[in-house]
Amino acid sequence: MVVVGAGHVGMITAMKLAEADIIDEVVLVDIADGLAAGIALDLTHSTALLGFDTKIRGVTTLAEAGTADYVVITAGRARQPGMSRTDLVEVNADIVGSLAREAAQISPNTVMLIVTNPLDEMTHHAWRTSGLPAERVLGMAGVLDSSRFQALVGLAAQASPSSVSALALGSHGDEMVIPLSQARVDRTPIERALPGATVTALVDRARNSGAEVVGLLKSGSAFFAPGASAARMVLAMATDSDEIIAATVRAQGQYGIADGYVGLPTRLGRRGVREIVELPLTQEELGALQTAAARITDRVADLQEATVTS
Numbered sequence: 001m002v003v004v005g006a007g008h009v010g011m012i013t014a015m016k017l018a019e020a021d022i023i024d025e026v027v028l029v030d031i032a033d034g035l036a037a038g039i040a041l042d043l044t045h046s047t048a049l050l051g052f053d054t055k056i057r058g059v060t061t062l063a064e065a066g067t068a069d070y071v072v073i074t075a076g077r078a079r080q081p082g083m084s085r086t087d088l089v090e091v092n093a094d095i096v097g098s099l100a101r102e103a104a105q106i107s108p109n110t111v112m113l114i115v116t117n118p119l120d121e122m123t124h125h126a127w128r129t130s131g132l133p134a135e136r137v138l139g140m141a142g143v144l145d146s147s148r149f150q151a152l153v154g155l156a157a158q159a160s161p162s163s164v165s166a167l168a169l170g171s172h173g174d175e176m177v178i179p180l181s182q183a184r185v186d187r188t189p190i191e192r193a194l195p196g197a198t199v200t201a202l203v204d205r206a207r208n209s210g211a212e213v214v215g216l217l218k219s220g221s222a223f224f225a226p227g228a229s230a231a232r233m234v235l236a237m238a239t240d241s242d243e244i245i246a247a248t249v250r251a252q253g254q255y256g257i258a259d260g261y262v263g264l265p266t267r268l269g270r271r272g273v274r275e276i277v278e279l280p281l282t283q284e285e286l287g288a289l290q291t292a293a294a295r296i297t298d299r300v301a302d303l304q305e306a307t308v309t310s
Contacts, residue, residue: 001234002068002107004099005075006030006039006058008220009115012227013072013234014056015043020235021052027065028058030075036060062102068110069270070234071103073126076116078221089299090306092116093125100126100137108132111237111272114139114248115230119172120296121303123248124261128304134250136272141172142246142263144229149178149206156202157185157193166190167246167279168206169263170292176207177263177292179285237268249273255281255289260300262293 003014006028014026028036036058043056059065076092096116103110112132114123123139130137145168147161154161165184170177180199183190190199205212213222236245247266251257254264254276265277281289 001025001070001072002027002029002062002065002103003072003074004029004062004103005073005116006032006036007074008223009227009230010072010074011039011043012224013074013115013230014039016228016231017234018043018047018054018056019050019052020231021054022235022238023054025055025057027068028056029060029062029065030058031060033060062099062106065106067107068103069107070113070237071107071110072113072115072230072234073099073103074115074227074230075099076122089118089121089303092118092122093303093306096122096126097129100130104130104132111136112138113230113233115226117172118299120248120261120263121299124250124296124300125303127250127261134252134273137250138233138266138268138273139172139248139261139263140226140230140233141248142168143232144226145172145176145178145206145209145263146246147225147229148209149202152202152205152209153183153185153190153194156198159185159193164190167244167265169246169265170289171263171296172248174207175288175292175295177285177288178203178206179279179281181282181285182279233268237270237272240269242267244277247273249276251276251293254278255286255293257290257293260293260297262289262296264289 001023003010017026030036040056040058114126116122119139119141127137150161150164153164163186185193244265248263267275
């Protein structure tokens with residue numbers, strides 16, 4: 001199991017995977033000399049405290065990490081002052097594309113999970129550059145966005161977040177779609193559990209939760225929930241879980257989406273995406289999901305043009 005990028009998100013991903021104690025070895029990879037090795041040693045020092053036996057290593061290259069069943073890519077740059085969104089896309093496309101190609105060469109049977117933003121475009125780019133089958137390249141966004149919404153609903157309804165059932169689909173951004181027809185609080189439809197205006201506000205807050213965290217931190221961005229979400233997806237695959245979770249995957253006709261990566265309900269297995277689950281959405285929800293897919297496709301086309309001409 002390899003986690004590329006030993007920043008905060010990569011560190012939390014590695015920690016949660018190690019704590020689960022079902023993976024033989026977690027290898028952190030980062031080009032910064034000593035960073036991955038230092039974090040790996042620090043995490044290793046906690047094994048007796050936390051009661052797990054997972055081996056943890058830190059290296060500077062994918063070649064040193066060796067073959068892996070799963071590769072999680074968290075590496076990439078955050079947007080800096082004066083940098084346009086296009087600049088960020090192109091910079092991270094270079095990073096993710098290079099890593100995806102190398103990881104696929106070293107581990108041709110791996111499953112690749114993308115965490116780097118902008119998530120939707122980077123997942124498609126990793127699939128295209130790696131040459132791996134689409135079912136073995138997926139993106140982490142829906143698990144995170146679903147968890148954020150569940151937590152916010154739990155606070156508003158004075159209920160346990162674990163009693164809230166909801167999925168965040170579509171894009172990891174403005175076109176996030178939370179099908180309220182499928183959302184429940186203690187098995188009660190959400191629109192009966194909370195006033196409509198409250199629910200609408202919670203959807204908006206979930207959609208903008210990443211920016212809210214950034215605003216509060218003043219420096220840096222969310223890392224605990226994103227890292228835990230990435231680990232949750234890997235563990236769902238490693239245990240061949242039967243749960244339905246949201247993931248950025250390549251549709252091929254499901255929900256009327258002909259082709260392209262978008263957040264959809266899935267069942268994951270040891271070899272990646274086992275099934276895209278088609279839920280009975282309302283016409284409005286279905287239309288919003290199709291719009292999200294179309295806009296992601298437009299952005300991917302812009303990215304492909306930029307990477308070809310650069």
